[in-house]
Amino acid sequence: MANTERLKARLLREAVEENVATMTGRLPRPLRRSARIATWWGQRSAATLFFLGLLGGVRLSFGAATAAAPVTTVTTIPQNPVVASRPAADAASFPRPQRVSVAALALAVRRVVIDAGHGGKSLGTSAVSGLSEKEVTLDIAERLRVRLAGQGLTVLMTRAGDDTISLQQRSDIANEGRGDIFVSIHVNALTPKDRGIETYYLGASEAPATDAIAADENRDSGYSLADLRSLLDGIYIDARKDESRRLAESVQRSLLRDLRRVNHAVEDRGVKTAPFVVLVGTRMPAILAEVSCLSNDEEAALLSGPGYRQSIADALLDGIQGYLRGGAPDGSKETGHGSY
Amino acid sequence: MAATKTNDVFTVGIDLGTSRSAISTSTGDRLVVDSFVGWPADLVARKILKRKVLVGREALDNRTMLELRRPLERGLIKEGSEKDIEAVRELVRHLLATAAQKSHKESAPVRAVLGVPAAALRTHKQHLREALDGLFDKLIIVSEPFAVAYGLDALLHTLIIDIGAGTTDFCVMNGRYPTDEDQRTLTVAGDSVDAHLQQLIRNRYPDADFSIFMVRDWKEQFAFVGDPPREPVVVTAPVRGVPTPIDITTEMQTACEALVPPIVETMFDLLASVAPEYQERVRRNVTVSGGGGLIRNLGPKIQCALQQVGGGVVTVVEEPAFAGSDGCLAIARDAPDADWDKLGK
Numbered sequence: 001m002a003n004t005e006r007l008k009a010r011l012l013r014e015a016v017e018e019n020v021a022t023m024t025g026r027l028p029r030p031l032r033r034s035a036r037i038a039t040w041w042g043q044r045s046a047a048t049l050f051f052l053g054l055l056g057g058v059r060l061s062f063g064a065a066t067a068a069a070p071v072t073t074v075t076t077i078p079q080n081p082v083v084a085s086r087p088a089a090d091a092a093s094f095p096r097p098q099r100v101s102v103a104a105l106a107l108a109v110r111r112v113v114i115d116a117g118h119g120g121k122s123l124g125t126s127a128v129s130g131l132s133e134k135e136v137t138l139d140i141a142e143r144l145r146v147r148l149a150g151q152g153l154t155v156l157m158t159r160a161g162d163d164t165i166s167l168q169q170r171s172d173i174a175n176e177g178r179g180d181i182f183v184s185i186h187v188n189a190l191t192p193k194d195r196g197i198e199t200y201y202l203g204a205s206e207a208p209a210t211d212a213i214a215a216d217e218n219r220d221s222g223y224s225l226a227d228l229r230s231l232l233d234g235i236y237i238d239a240r241k242d243e244s245r246r247l248a249e250s251v252q253r254s255l256l257r258d259l260r261r262v263n264h265a266v267e268d269r270g271v272k273t274a275p276f277v278v279l280v281g282t283r284m285p286a287i288l289a290e291v292s293c294l295s296n297d298e299e300a301a302l303l304s305g306p307g308y309r310q311s312i313a314d315a316l317l318d319g320i321q322g323y324l325r326g327g328a329p330d331g332s333k334e335t336g337h338g339s340y
Numbered sequence: 341m342a343a344t345k346t347n348d349v350f351t352v353g354i355d356l357g358t359s360r361s362a363i364s365t366s367t368g369d370r371l372v373v374d375s376f377v378g379w380p381a382d383l384v385a386r387k388i389l390k391r392k393v394l395v396g397r398e399a400l401d402n403r404t405m406l407e408l409r410r411p412l413e414r415g416l417i418k419e420g421s422e423k424d425i426e427a428v429r430e431l432v433r434h435l436l437a438t439a440a441q442k443s444h445k446e447s448a449p450v451r452a453v454l455g456v457p458a459a460a461l462r463t464h465k466q467h468l469r470e471a472l473d474g475l476f477d478k479l480i481i482v483s484e485p486f487a488v489a490y491g492l493d494a495l496l497h498t499l500i501i502d503i504g505a506g507t508t509d510f511c512v513m514n515g516r517y518p519t520d521e522d523q524r525t526l527t528v529a530g531d532s533v534d535a536h537l538q539q540l541i542r543n544r545y546p547d548a549d550f551s552i553f554m555v556r557d558w559k560e561q562f563a564f565v566g567d568p569p570r571e572p573v574v575v576t577a578p579v580r581g582v583p584t585p586i587d588i589t590t591e592m593q594t595a596c597e598a599l600v601p602p603i604v605e606t607m608f609d610l611l612a613s614v615a616p617e618y619q620e621r622v623r624r625n626v627t628v629s630g631g632g633g634l635i636r637n638l639g640p641k642i643q644c645a646l647q648q649v650g651g652g653v654v655t656v657v658e659e660p661a662f663a664g665s666d667g668c669l670a671i672a673r674d675a676p677d678a679d680w681d682k683l684g685k
Contacts, residue, residue, distance in 0.1 A: 007495055007515055008674060014517035016679040019480050022462045152463050261528050261602060325520050
């Protein structure tokens with residue numbers, strides 16, 4: 001009995017601490033998230049040290065180059081013969097920065113970019129009934145926008161009507177709008193008997209906002225701007241790819257779980273990677289979700305009604321929220337490369 | 341800051357639900373209302389109703405004259421509109437005022453513990469806190485299944501499944517304040533059963549005229565899973581204006597049983613996350629609460645599913661509608677003054 005009372009007292013204390021932390025905007029101390037924060041700071045420190053070390057190392061190496069040969073060689077950017085020949089190779093002696101997880105930043109994601117696939121002249125795929133992908137994706141996107149806005153998030157739509165928007169324009173809108181995550185909504189076209197949900201993500205990107213940093217730092221470092229961009233790219237790509245994968249897994253899982261309620265035969269086509277142009281251009285964690293199949297008569301019938309579209313929007317919201325909470329769902333399968 | 345003496349205050353636990361909201365008070369009173377708020381739609385309605393705002397069943401019964409709001413969605417303030425925030429305030433104000441009047445505590449400072457879905461983010465909780473600003477002297481917001489567990493003293497190696505209207509919340513209690521890893525929330529819950537049931541009945545009786553409110557009442561009266569009851573489920577609905585008995589036994593069974601697979605899947609998922617040495621103990625301590633606990637045979641059905649993973653015991657709480665608010669009240673009563681004082685005004 002005494003143990004129960006002690007346990008209750010501790011739980012009450014933790015509940016109150018969480019409330020105080022919420023009221024004051026602090027992250028709650030007793031929660032596991034704090035461990036992630038520590039990890040995150042560790043990772044950030046490692047990344048910062050890496051950059052400082054890189055620059056310091058460069059300077060030192062210039063000074064030392066006259067006296068002694070560098071201990072190691074640069075392996076981070078081996079393709080660049082100019083860099084490989086430089087004594088700045090000391091940078092490789094620093095530990096490679098680890099991935100930065102936004103899970104540590106519970107409130108870091110504030111701006112969600114929703115991309116309704118196709119639009120205007122681009123119909124996308126169509127059902128036998130004539131229902132087109134562009135109509136379905138816009139309606140789901142709008143429903144998702146309402147739900148996300150209701151959660152206090154800022155939402156940016158790449159299109160709000162039946163407009164023709166190029167893939168490049170879509171990623172430009174996302175980048176210029178400084179979105180924190182990018183969710184592109186599409187509907188699949190497979191064989192008539194196939195159906196299901198699949199979610200894609202991509203790793204490659206251009207390094208955003210590094211030009212200015214690189215230009216400043218490069219002045220004394222001996223590195224060219226391109227060299228520093230390549231280094232930063234390596235770090236950024238890792239972080240973005242990891243986050244994109246996590247977002248894709250969370251969304252895929254929510255779509256499956258929620259839609260199976262109304263569409264028992266829905267199939268898990270997995271989390272995949274593919275070179276979608278719209279994902280290549282975006283500078284934030286980005287996914288493309290094929291939320292159903294218009295080529296399948298049953299799913300096309302479901303997609304023609306508001307109920308199923310709302311379920312999809314709700315499931316996408318759940319997936320995004322799961323990602324924001326830092327949930328890394330298990331069991332999602334990565335099944336290689338898809339096609340566009 | 342001087343602490344308020346515990347015996348001077350009015351302590352309450354509130355389960356703010358999507359469909360129904362309940363309050364339990366330190367004076368032993370309990371009250372449950374439908375989570376609907378309505379304002380007279382025009383001057384005529386105001387003249388007839390003679391009220392500025394109606395809450396609960398009264399609002400539902402007079403809905404044709406009202407701008408009716410069901411301000412909570414999945415147990416949280418819906419879409420954050422000003423009207424929904426106002427509706428939530430009116431709902432809580434009504435609960436509190438009615439309970440205080442019954443308890444003769446109208447002028448006492450109020451300490452409240454409020455239960456929200458397990459998946460509520462900190463932004464949601466803060467939003468709710470801000471929306472309810474001024475209604476309480478002090479407020480603690482906790483996860484609903486945690487409140488249920490606390491109220492039942494089921495704090496160690498237990499699994500709570502709280503089936504509400506908007507969400508089904510799961511929480512494994514490991515003897516610590518639950519984290520995200522210990523909790524899950526499904527949107528498959530009472531509302532989804534209503535929508536499913538409405539669709540099924542409409543498919544079978546396309547000429548019958550009925551509303552979602554009627555469907556909800558039928559569900560609450562007759563919901564079951566597993567073997568159908570001896571008497572078929574027959575309700576009355578107008579068909580071309582003529583009140584007509586319609587048999588909805590099969591539809592009721594189908595709609596209610598659609599709840600089971602996602603609940604079982606999520607339960608297995610959460611059980612698998614428990615340290616292996618404790619899994620059996622958790623399986624033997626599964627508790628179902630919330631309005632969904634009133635679905636006949638649901639507990640045995642979930643228990644039956646547990647056979648797939650080695651068996652277990654599922655208990656449905658005696659008064660599912662009050663398990664959340666009673667748990668919140670237990671927290672409010674047990675929290676020492678020092679803890680309340682940390683929360684400021």
